[in-house]
Amino acid sequence: MIQAAKNRICLWYDHDAEEAARFYASTFPDSSVGALYRAPADYPSGKQGDLLTVEFTLMGIPCLGLNGGPGVKHSWAFSFQIATQDQAETDRYWHAIIDNGGQASECGWCQDKWGLSWQITPLALTQAIANPDPAAARRAFEAMMQMSKIDIATIEAARRG
Secondary structure (H helix, E strand, C coil): CCCCCCCCEEEEECCCHHHHHHHHHHHCCCCEEEEEEECCCCECCECCCCEEEEEEEECCEEEEEEECCCCCCCCCCCEEEEEECCHHHHHHHHHHHHCCCCEECCCCEEECCCCCEEEEEEHHHHHHHCCCCHHHHHHHHHHHCCCCCCCHHHHHHHHHC
16 A cells, blocks of 8 residues: 655646656755656546656655646745755755756745746845844845845845944
C-alpha cells in the first residue's frame, strides 16, 4: 500500500516535473526525489505511460509534482521563502535559480525556469526590518526596496544609519 504524506504541496508543471524535482533536490539541503508515477491511461495533456507525478521533498516539505500540461501557470501568490544565514548562502541559492534559466525580480524574489516563485531572504534582513528602532527598520526596508538580490552588507549599513 502506498503511504503518502497527510498534507503536501502539489505543484503543476507542463511536462517537466521530474526535471524540476531533481533540480530542487540537487540545490537545497534536506531535499530528495521519491517515487515516480506513470499515467495508467491517456489524459488531456498526455498518454498512457507518460510520467504523471513525482514525489519529492523540498527542504523537508513533502511535495508532489504534477505533469498537468500547459493549461496552468505558477503565480507570484505562492512562493517558497528560503531563510539564509549569510551572503554566501544567499548568493548560492539566488544564482542556482537565476543561472538555471530563472528570472530575477525585486526585494529578494526570483522565479525558477518553471515559473515557481522564490524569496531568498537573509535572516539579517528579517532582523533588520523587525528592529525595535523604527528609523533603523525603515532605513533597512528602504534599502531592500532598491534591491533585486539582497545584499546583507548594504542592509546592515542602512540599519546602522
